[in-house]
Amino acid sequence: MSETASDDLSELERDLMADIAAASDEAAIEQVRVAAIGKKGAVSERMKTLGRMSPEERQVMGPALNGLKARVTEAIADRKAELRAAAIEARLAEETVDVTLPVRPSPVETGRIHPITQVVDEITAICADMGFAIAEGPDIETDYYNFTALNFPPDHPAREMHDTFFLAPGEDGERKVLRTHTSPVQMRTMEAQKPPIRVAIPGKTYRHDSDATHTPMFHQLEALVVDEVTTVAHLKWTIETFCKAFFEVDEVAMRYRPSYFPFTEPSLEVDIQCDRSRPGEVRFGEGNDWMEILGCGMVHPNVLRAGGLDPDVYQGFAWGIGIDRLAMLKYGMPDLRAFFDADVRWLSHYGFRPLDMPTLFGGLSR
Numbered sequence: 432m433s434e435t436a437s438d439d440l441s442e443l444e445r446d447l448m449a450d451i452a453a454a455s456d457e458a459a460i461e462q463v464r465v466a467a468i469g470k471k472g473a474v475s476e477r478m479k480t481l482g483r484m485s486p487e488e489r490q491v492m493g494p495a496l497n498g499l500k501a502r503v504t505e506a507i508a509d510r511k512a513e514l515r516a517a518a519i520e521a522r523l524a525e526e527t528v529d530v531t532l533p534v535r536p537s538p539v540e541t542g543r544i545h546p547i548t549q550v551v552d553e554i555t556a557i558c559a560d561m562g563f564a565i566a567e568g569p570d571i572e573t574d575y576y577n578f579t580a581l582n583f584p585p586d587h588p589a590r591e592m593h594d595t596f597f598l599a600p601g602e603d604g605e606r607k608v609l610r611t612h613t614s615p616v617q618m619r620t621m622e623a624q625k626p627p628i629r630v631a632i633p634g635k636t637y638r639h640d641s642d643a644t645h646t647p648m649f650h651q652l653e654a655l656v657v658d659e660v661t662t663v664a665h666l667k668w669t670i671e672t673f674c675k676a677f678f679e680v681d682e683v684a685m686r687y688r689p690s691y692f693p694f695t696e697p698s699l700e701v702d703i704q705c706d707r708s709r710p711g712e713v714r715f716g717e718g719n720d721w722m723e724i725l726g727c728g729m730v731h732p733n734v735l736r737a738g739g740l741d742p743d744v745y746q747g748f749a750w751g752i753g754i755d756r757l758a759m760l761k762y763g764m765p766d767l768r769a770f771f772d773a774d775v776r777w778l779s780h781y782g783f784r785p786l787d788m789p790t791l792f793g794g795l796s797r
């Protein structure tokens with residue numbers, strides 16, 4: 432082997448060994464490998480020249496190049512193993528888990544049920560226990576179901592009283608509304624089933640109104656009973672039983688005042704006995720104050736007729752109550768608007784634990 436060829440090889444070996452030692456991660460060592468013994472690497476290129484050498488030259492350069500290739504290959508493999516081990520060490524150190532740290536609470540522990548959902552669940556449990564089925568209807572209603580079928584005469588001021596949100600007229604010129612109350616589901620129920628009817632209807636309702644106790648979207652519970660013998664006595668018992676169960680008190684006095692709704696005759700407004708002597712607190716079933724909580728009455732014959740029922744055979748009673756207000760009263764929340772602010776601090780304070788489902792036997796609110 433000529434002096435220069437052997438100098439060249441030892442210089443190449445020195446350079447490659449330095450590159451191998453300097454490679455600081457697995458990607459870098461892979462680059463060195465490609466540059467040395469890859470298809471077009473420095474060592475591989477030199478191996479290709481063997482074919483053009485004289486037999487004597489080849490006898491010397493062959494073993495020299497093979498020896499170089501073997502040493503470089505081994506050095507690369509060693510460095511690679513070293514770097515991999517170091518990478519694993521670093522990762523283990525970085526991802527250390529301190530098993531003595533407290534366990535992070537699961538979503539079931541931290542998530543909260545909104546008070547409206549809780550109250551709807553409570554109401555559903557109470558009504559189901561009294562033999563009511565749950566019914567629902569659309570939020571976008573026709574004028575017919577929201578007003579006309581419920582005996583609101585055309586141009587009756589009550590239509591204005593409801594601060595209705597009207598939708599843009601459809602192709603047929605009909606203006607739909609966001610339902611202003613859950614009462615339209617009374618009519619939908621009468622159309623869908625025959626008496627005896629016992630339905631409770633919780634749902635969203637909409638009116639153009641906003642202050643501490645009114646939001647444009649709010650919730651109502653409607654109840655409807657239709658049967659062959661249905662009286663005001665049934666109405667009163669049902670409402671009192673509902674209120675005692677909801678407020679979780681054994682006794683409560685109720686006061687019935689005459690009122691007016693187009694869809695009931697007679698119509699009544701109901702006050703519930705309460706104690707407001709402690710600031711910021713209302714207690715039900717005690718005290719000398721009254722608070723209006725719901726509207727009710729005997730279903731108007733025109734409404735029964737619109738529902739395809741003969742008022743000489745069937746009578747019914749109905750009531751409607753504001754769910755949001757029930758929640759505010761029961762759980763002491765002063766401002767209705769906070770219900771819909773989606774503030775997680777409010778929700779974690781006033782919300783309910785997801786696995787505490789309200790039942791009559793297990794307790795509604797605990």
Ligand code: DAH
Pocket residue numbers: 611612613614653654692695725726727728729748749750751752
């Ligand atoms: N729909 C009435 C409202 O939103 C509430 C109501 C009153 C419902 C009397 C009834 C009822 O079913 O009988 O103001």
